[in-house]
Structures are given as structure tokens and as C-alpha cells.
Amino acid sequence: MQDILDRIERDIQPYFGMGEVANYIPELAKVNPKQFAMSVATIDGEVFSCGDHSKKFSIQSISKVFVLTMAMELLQDELWNRVGREPSGTAFNSLVQLETEQGIPRNPFINAGALVTTDAINQRFTDPYNEILNFVRGLCQNPEIKFDDEVAQSEFQNSERNTALAYFMKSFGNIHSDPIKLLDIYFHHCSIAMNTEDLAKSFLFLANAGVNPLNGEEVISKLKAKRVNSLMLTSGLYDNVGDFAYRVGLPAKSGVGGGIVGVLPGEFSVAVWSPELNLSGNSLIGTKALELFTSYTEKSIF
Ligand code: GLU
Numbered sequence: 001m002q003d004i005l006d007r008i009e010r011d012i013q014p015y016f017g018m019g020e021v022a023n024y025i026p027e028l029a030k031v032n033p034k035q036f037a038m039s040v041a042t043i044d045g046e047v048f049s050c051g052d053h054s055k056k057f058s059i060q061s062i063s064k065v066f067v068l069t070m071a072m073e074l075l076q077d078e079l080w081n082r083v084g085r086e087p088s089g090t091a092f093n094s095l096v097q098l099e100t101e102q103g104i105p106r107n108p109f110i111n112a113g114a115l116v117t118t119d120a121i122n123q124r125f126t127d128p129y130n131e132i133l134n135f136v137r138g139l140c141q142n143p144e145i146k147f148d149d150e151v152a153q154s155e156f157q158n159s160e161r162n163t164a165l166a167y168f169m170k171s172f173g174n175i176h177s178d179p180i181k182l183l184d185i186y187f188h189h190c191s192i193a194m195n196t197e198d199l200a201k202s203f204l205f206l207a208n209a210g211v212n213p214l215n216g217e218e219v220i221s222k223l224k225a226k227r228v229n230s231l232m233l234t235s236g237l238y239d240n241v242g243d244f245a246y247r248v249g250l251p252a253k254s255g256v257g258g259g260i261v262g263v264l265p266g267e268f269s270v271a272v273w274s275p276e277l278n279l280s281g282n283s284l285i286g287t288k289a290l291e292l293f294t295s296y297t298e299k300s301i302f
Pocket of ligand 1: 059060061062092093111155187254255256257
């Protein structure tokens with residue numbers, strides 16, 4: 001495994017400079033684009049890494065998997081009255097479908113859908129910030145995981161589209177919280193800073209039928225773990241999900257910070273980070289690295 005990761009790190013070098021870092025969040029635009037890290041965590045407790053694997057980065061939309069997992073437990077099947085399960089085929093921050101679809105987002109991984117799952121958490125907990133943070137800390141067994149307040153503030157100052165989404169859905173009765181408080185929680189969970197090792201470990205419960213192999217605790221049922229993985233496969237990579245499935249063949253979730261985490265149920269989770277994005281907002285080198293990974297290892301869900 002280590003040889004394969006080292007080989008991938010060499011093979012991706014020519015791809016630097018072919019994408020662009022996210023620039024609509026000023027704090028993310030400052031990130032040095034020439035960085036790469038990859039980690040594989042197996043359900044047997046092994047971790048293999050290459051590149052800058054201890055460097056923390058902004059997980060952004062990857063946090064939507066954590067809040068979805070929490071919201072599925074809180075709302076059970078009622079959640080699916082408020083958010084759909086179909087790929088959107090539009091950009092992650094698009095407003096177009098919400099008007100015709102009565103304020104019900106297509107899936108929990110577009111921004112509108114994640115605002116709904118975050119709303120569920122805010123409705124239930126008095127301190128939603130720490131509930132989310134402690135949930136993620138438990139998953140990767142790292143009490144040091146924190147929000148990056150500068151990233152969260154930076155996003156809040158440039159939040160016109162997300163603000164529009166929150167108020168628009170509230171007009172349909174699908175948001176119950178105060179939209180400004182909701183946006184603040186949403187930007188904070190998007191700002192969580194993690195390295196590829198933490199991220200790979202934090203997705204192990206999805207590779208292990210809902211049980212976190214790091215401490216033996218059931219995070220969600222086996223059925224719900226299957227469902228989260230299915231949603232990642234169909235909606236985890238923005239409107240690039242078909243091309244990603246074709247090239248990589250793993251359920252995965254990306255974020256505009258340049259991270260992508262994939263899962264092979266029964267075996268491992270794999271996290272990759274490189275800040276330059278392709279036109280759909282997925283890490284360009286991250287996607288390439290995962291494509292090489294599933295080719296070299298011959299391990300994918302297909
Ligand atoms: N916080 C980002 C936003 O709302 C997340 C986007 C992403 O990673 O897809 O625009």
C-alpha cells in the first residue's frame with residue numbers, strides 16, 4: 001500500500017497548475033495551490049499516507065456527510081420529507097430547482113440540502129457547534145479538531161448565495177431556524193480543519209457498516225451507512241458525479257477546500273487533498289489520485 005501511495009505522489013506531479021483554488025471564499029484563495037496529501041485508513045486499524053498528510057485544510061462540503069449522519073439519527077424518515085435523494089445536475093449553490101420543487105432541495109449534499117440538515121441539528125441542540133465538533137472528534141478520535149474561525153468569517157462576509165438559499169427555503173417553511181444563526185453554524189462546520197489522516201479515519205464508520213472500528217461504537221445502523229454511501233455515490237461530487245464514478249468507482253464526498261474522501265465498504269476509507277479545483281469544484285489532482293488509486297490497487301465497488 002505504501003509503495004502505491006508513493007507511486008501516486010510521483011504520478012500526479014505533472015498535473016499541478018491545471019486547476020484553480022476556490023476564490024469565492026477569500027481565505028481559501030490564499031492557500032498555496034502546490035500541495036498534495038493522501039491517506040488510507042483500513043478497518044483493521046492501519047493507516048498509510050504520503051505527501052503533506054499532517055497539514056490541516058478546510059474540509060468545506062465534506063462536513064455535509066457528518067451533518068447528514070447526525071440529521072438522519074435526529075429526524076429518521078421524516079428527514080426525507082424535507083430533502084430529496086436525487087442528483088441535482090446543477091451547481092452546488094444553485095437556486096434554480098428550489099422554486100419549482102417547493103423549497104425541497106434535491107439532495108443533502110448541495111448547499112440547500114446541507115442547510116436543511118444543519119437546521120435539524122440547530123433545532124435539536126442548545127449548542128449545535130459543539131455537538132458537531134464533538135461528533136467529528138469522536139469519529140476520528142482526535143480531540144484537537146477545531147473550526148477555523150477565519151475561514152468561517154471569510155465565508156460569512158461573502159455569503160449572498162447561501163443567505164438567499166436559507167431565506168428562500170424559509171419562505172417555503174423548510175427552514176425553522178433564524179437564517180443568520182443557521183448560516184453561522186453551516187459556515188463553521190464547513191470551516192472544520194482536518195488533515196487527510198483525520199479525514200480518512202473519520203469516514204471509517206461508513207466502510208465498517210456504521211460501526212467506528214477505532215472505538216467499536218455504532219455511529220449509525222448498517223442500513224443507514226449503506227444509505228449514506230449510496231447518496232455519496234449519486235450526489236457526492238457536485239454535478240461531476242458521473243465522471244467521477246466512471247473514473248474512480250467509489251462513493252465519495254468532495255469539498256471546495258480541495259479534499260475528497262472515498263469509501264470502499266468492508267475495507268478502507270481514503271482521503272486525498274490538493275487545493276486546485278476542476279471546473280466543477282472538485283480537486284483536480286485529488287480526482288486523478290483516486291483514479292490512479294483504484295486502478296493500481298484494483299479495488300473499487302465495481
Ligand atoms: N462552504 C461552502 C459553500 O457553501 C461549501 C462549498 C463546497 O465545499 O462545496 O459555498
